[in-house]
Amino acid sequence: MLKFRRKILQASAGFLIAGPMLGQRRALAQTPACEHSFTPHQIEGPYYSPQTPRRSNLVDGLRGELLVLEGRVLSTSCRPIPNAIVDLWSCDSQGEYDNTGFKLRGHQITDAQGRFRFQTLMPGSYGNSSFRRTPHLHVKVQAPASPLLTTQLYFPDQPLNQRDGFFNPALLVKIKEQKQVLTLALFDFVVPVLAKG
């Protein structure tokens, strides 16, 4: 876990884009309401790339429906966690991952209020007729003094949700706004904070 954090921070110091985080002026609704339960873990899957760029806009000129994902990293007592790494990756609208570069991949470090914000694309589905993944985002969250959380996020009302064995309704984003080509989604991660020993 610490190795992951160290690796990604080292990468941040190098070629990464350290742009200011956008859209952090308003308070976000908690999604889900802050509960004393952790965000569930899910498998990493085969397409994770380490040392992603630190940036908020992951689109890199790709075409598709824009998706803005906003949220916070919180402790189980609902305290915002600053300096948590939130590393996001997903496929494009055709279900393809960029496994040679960093399109639709990137990480951010939460601000003093535990907030992050990504601009990316709505992912497509992928697989075949016998096994097809519903649209999802992959995320790793490494908060200071917390175990590494690897999980996935899902979208409401997707026809494939109920046919995807990995789908978990506890990992549904909340759709705050949906326009023709833009979706604004919210999700707060809740992670355990280990006591200092």
Ligand SMILES: [Fe+2]
């Ligand atoms: Fe995936």
